[in-house]
Amino acid sequence: MTAVIEFKDFSFIYEGEKEAAVKHISFSVEKGDILLIAGISGSGKSTILRAMNGLIPHMYNGVYEGEVLIEGKSVLDTPMNELSRSIGFVFQNPENQIFAFSVERDVAFGLENQGFSSEEIRERVAWATGMLGISDLRKMAPFELSDGQKQRTAIAGVLALKPNILILDEPTSLLDPLTAKETLALISDLNKELGLTCIIVEHRLELAAPIANKMLVISKGEVRNFGRLKDVIVDPVIYLSGISIPPLIELQKALGIDDVRLTIDSFIREIVHR
Ligand SMILES: Nc1ncnc2c1ncn2[C@@H]1O[C@H](COP(=O)(O)OP(=O)(O)OP(=O)(O)O)[C@@H](O)[C@H]1O
Ligand SMILES: [Mg+2]
Secondary structure, eight states: OOEEEEEEEEEEEETTOSSOSEEEEEEEEETTOEEEEEOOTTSSHHHHHHHHHTHHHHTSOEEEEEEEEETTEEGGGSOHHHHHHHEEEEOSSGGGTOOSSSHHHHHHHHHHHTTOOHHHHHHHHHHHHHHTTOGGGTTSOGGGSOHHHHHHHHHHHHHTTOOSEEEEESTTTTSOHHHHHHHHHHHHHHHHHHOOEEEEEOSOHHHHGGGOSEEEEEETTEEEEEEEHHHHTTOTHHHHTTOOOOHHHHHHHHTTOSSOOSSHHHHIIIIITO
C-alpha cells in the first residue's frame, strides 16, 4: 500500500502565538481510505487539514517543523496550484464556496479557472452534477437551494476537478440529521465508485463512523490514537479527549462486544438476530 498522505513528526506554531497549534503529528493515509478526524473545538483539526492542502505554510505563516507529504511530494516545496490538482477541499459552510448565478456556473467555476476547454467543462459539469444527484438543479440559483443542495453543489464543484483526495471540514454541521446522513452516504459512494481518498472532520461520530475505515483522535494538538476505526472508536482515550461516543458504541462496550457494529441496522441484524 502506498501512502497518499503522510505526516512525519509535524508541528506548527501560528505566527504570533507562543503555543504550537499541533505537535509531533505522525500518521499516514492510504489510497481509498476514509479517515475520520475527531477532537473537540480548538484541538487542531482544521490546522491538520490546512497542512494537507498547503494553506499551511503557503498562506498561514508560522514555525513549521517536520514534514507533510501528499502523493510523495512535500507540501512545503509544492506550490498551492499544484497541490490543488491532487486535493479538493470542501468548507464547512457552502456559502463560502458557491456564489455564481446558477448551480452549473458554480460547478464550472473551478474548471474555468484551470483553463479547461468548454467541451471538457460541459462534460465534467454533467458528470459531477450526475454523481451528486443534482442534475435537475443545474439552472437553479444558489439562493433557491436548500442547505443540503448547496453542500452538494459545493462538493460537485470540487469533484469536477477530479482530485485524488477530498477533504471535508465539518461538511454536515449546517445540515439536519437526515440530510447530513445522505451527504455522508454520497461521500461513501464517491469513495467506492472512484477510489477517492477522503478526509472528514465531523463531530457527529454516529453519522461519520459508519462510512470511515480509519480514525484519528486529536486532543490539545496531539494525536491520541490513530488506526483502524473499529479499534480506535472503542478506545477510552476518546472520552478522555472530550469526544462524545455514539450511544450504540457505548451499549456494545457495556455488553462486552469486541467487534462493534457501527449502525443500528447492522447491530440488529448481526447481534440481536444472532
Ligand atoms: N489563524 C490562526 N492564528 C492563530 N492561532 C490559530 C489560528 N487558527 C487556529 N489557531 C489556534 O490553533 C489551535 C487549533 O485550532 P484549529 O482551528 O485547528 O482547531 P479545530 O479543532 O479545527 O477547532 P474547531 O472544532 O473549533 O473548528 C487553537 O488553539 C486555535 O486558537
Ligand atoms: Mg476547525
